[in-house]
Amino acid sequence: MSTTEADYIIVGGGLTGCTLAARLHQRNPSLIIIIIEAGRDASDNPNASSPLGSFALTGSDLDWAYPSLPDATTNNRVHINNAGKALGGGSTINYAGWSRGNAADYDAWGAVVDDSRWSYAGLLPFFKKSETYFDKKANPEQHGFEGPIHIISTSASDPDRQYGLRKPLLKAWTDIGVKFNPDPVGSTEGISEYLENWRDGQRQPAQKAYGIEGITVITNTRVNRIIFSKGKEERPEASGVQLDDGRLIKAHKEVILSAGTFGTPQILLLSGIGSASALSALGIPVVHDAPEVGQNLFDHFAHFQLWKVRHPEESLAMGNPSWNKPAYFKGMPCDWVVNERVPSNVLEGAEESTQGSDSSLLKAGRCHIESTVIYAPAGIPGIPMDGTYIASSIMLLLPTSRGAVTLASALPSDLPLITSNYYSTKSDVACLIYGTRRMLQVMLETSPGKEYIEGEVAPPGQAELSPSSLDEEIEKRIRATGMSHKHAAGTAAMGKVVGSDLKVVGVGGLRVVDGSVLPVPIGGHPQATLYALAEQAAEIILNKA
Incomplete structure (x- = not known):
């Protein structure tokens, strides 16, 4: 042949x-x-x-x-x-x-x-057949330990990979009511360690x-x-x-x-x-x-935001001269991923086409937004990587557009x-506005946020967002700058x-x-x-x- x-x-x-x-x-x-x-x-x-x-x-x-x-x-x-x-x-x-x-x-x-x-x-x-999961004590009914793809968490990848905003961000999210989820399989809701399939960098x-x-x-x-x-x-x-x-x-x-x-x-x-x-x-x-x-x-359409840190000299973001530990470069500069449900009272009036169906957003056990903070201006064009800026992403998990x-x-x-x-249905609009408000709350209203974040850096021609911003102002920003993952x-x-x-x-x-x-x-x-x-x-x- x-x-x-x-x-x-x-x-x-x-x-x-x-x-x-x-x-x-x-x-x-x-x-x-x-x-x-x-x-x-x-x-x-x-x-x-x-x-x-x-x-x-x-x-x-x-x-x-x-x-x-x-x-x-x-x-x-x-x-x-x-x-x-x-x-x-x-x-x-x-x-x-x-x-x-x-x-x-x-x-x-x-x-x-x-x-x-x-x-x-x-x-x-x-799922199990494809992975070798890093934690050998993890639930064997949910995880595989002999697959081709090696999965690891940020902190487990190297004992020296301890980013400066790790603990403050965990506290900020838990301060607004997000529960810690140690093993986000089956149910992803809560804050969990960021997982990746880089293998020793x-x-x-x-x-x-x-x-x-x-x-x-x-x-x-x-x-x-x-x-x-x-x-x-x-x-x-x-x-x-x-x-x-x-x-x-x-x-x-x-x-x-x-x-x-x-x-x-x-x-x-x-x-x-x-x-x-x-x-x-x-x-x-x-x-x-x-x-x-x-x-x-x-x-997965998303809203990316840029934030200026208060203490760049503390090596909180990529680009700072002191951000030089080899361990920091073994994966994405990120510690946590947060999966949340949008409250049903927000969605009930917004979900048009899927309500009552098998794919309904309102079905139990579904999360609608994923929030992450990257210690670099990732996803934001034209911003120098000089140790001054970090970025956040609010990602729409179950788009109806x-x-x-x-x-x-x-x-x-x-x-x-x-x-x-993108962003053409009421439910998509409602979910990303809600997620943006949660990120604004974490960054600007919690005690860790106030200590480490100077404020949002608005894109050119856009007004800075704050917790008091109107829904219409947040929606306008997302339509002007949102992009997919x-x-x-x-x-x-x-x-x-x-x-x-x-x-x-x-x-x-x-x-x-x-x-x-x-x-x-x-x-x-x-x-x-x-x-x-x-x-x-x-x-x-x-x-x-």
Whole structure:
């Protein structure tokens, strides 16, 4: 069998693609598997290995940097959607934050698709299978201790990694009523130590953590479209792919799309799977009329704020000359993550579309906002990293706003059109205003906040926010400056575009295994969910589901 044919062709060598390929090969080494990745192997890039270097990867040649269309709901701004364009995908360029969503988030997923494999209990074995958790005394029913991805907390990574704002921030959050949560799995509510998958200060990209030896990897190569032939009962069957240089690669078993939330719908559409009317307008032959392809786009939209510290000489923020302990650079300069529910009286009048459904924001056990403080001006453009500033993020965990991905043209080289539609529902507005008020309270009204924080530094042209700011003033700021955490998902949604077995509806021989299949938003940062998704996908495929 030559490199022009394979049992499985995996389009996209990102986090899920590499994980899936590795697990398929490990279970059955006789399988011929080809990964086709549009980006390069970045193992020779020093910025791709260290926490500090990761700040330089955004907007680099390892980033797709997909631009959105001007977004009417956020002052007609163009949002850049960062996504890994390299072997390892997001696991090569992300900041390595690690967290699961609440059990109730996954239960909503399982309920929406009527398949308990995608509930929390169904995914739990795969969460455990993917991780080696640092605390060997942790609950073995919730954690894995022999997986490829090593997870550690900030303080456990090095005894010298003791940031100056660690204790003050813990006190500030607990002073406003947030409870300490020592192990945020199943239930994430409360303040917990920040978890990450830096390993002794080094990145663990999927292809290295899982190992893809024995698998053919083609880099710097785009897939133009999927090739279909007529199968049983005249149903279209994916039989291979066409590359950007015209070459054809034949698949004996399946083609699997793992090209990401923007890349996967683009390839489906270019291949004739999408809205028949939209495809016909572009001259693309229709293989299957699937109007939901590219719809249901959601992301963790967030409000970032900048704060000036009172005592920069105490080495409270990155950039100070005395911020020089090697341990400080073993991960993100962050100690805590806070997950909170927005009070029901705030949401009851704001939740429009999901109330009473399985994905309702009001269901017990769900958190709506995640708050973090980074000891550097991360996420704030144009601010010097001189030890004077820290940043905060209030992230929307369960957005109800939905956007879309469509084609700009029939040319595979043209990036897709992205309609973000962020912050377009009453519940999204209510959640981020509430979260911003909580952060203002921590920074400006608690005794630790008053001791260490001089005040908020407003963006140019914006008024400074305070606890007395009106809701309208906070909303105006968020519309002017808010941006996503680059956790986009949902554009090949399970239950609409793919079945719960990950097979694309209406055709044969084609599956999707990446974040585009998520039918509903999941809290936390997506790495943990995506590794579990790929782990379960391997089991489903090998068991011929």
